[in-house]
Amino acid sequence: MSEKENLVRFGISMPQSLIEQFDSMIAKMGYDNRSEAIRDLARKALLTSSTMKPDETVAGTIVMVYDHHSTDLPITLTELQHDYHHAIISTMHIHLNHAQCLEILVVRGEVAKLRDLQQRIQVLKGVTYAELSVTHVDESSHDHRHGHAHGEHH
Structure with a gap:
């Protein structure tokens, strides 16, 4: 404030x-x-994605838990992430136990597109949890590409 x-x-x-x-x-x-x-x-x-304008540019996470033994689910999730590669900044994959994995996608883009990705993950058989959490509204730019090269020091 x-x-x-x-x-x-x-x-x-x-x-x-x-x-x-x-x-x-x-x-x-x-x-x-x-x-x-x-x-x-x-x-x-x-900052709840459901209350934001669909074209608002935001950053956040999609957290999911799924059964990696579920038929073709890991392949389907990988293909889905490739379809949304412009929105996914980083991923973290954690093995919770013999069957379950937790995956965190750090995302940035228009709320509607990120919500679409979350919903497409949620409905897959074997996914037990998928939640989009918006943590930042990018008010400075409608273009979500950033202006520095990774690895450069400023």
Whole structure:
């Protein structure tokens, strides 16, 4: 929040049990007061891919868990990632156990295209979890290619 922004006060009504749970949670998270916790919740809600304009350029992650023994699933996932190679910046693959893998795709592009990729992953047989999390709105540019070469020092 910028220093010049005016703070606006407003009241919130909540059931006693909910506010007690909220106060307990935010204390464990290290918040000093409800206001900052609610501001963070509002910021997070505004970064939800479902509430953003489809052509908004963002960065984030797609996290998935799948059974790598599922017929042809690893091949299908690889082909799908190649179809979206312009949107995928990096991947991390972790073996959770004998059958399950966790894969994280770091992505950047238009919300609609990233949501499409997440949905195409989610519906594949053997995928038990796939979630798009938007972590940054790129307000400076509609062109999501960055202007430096990897490996160069600035």
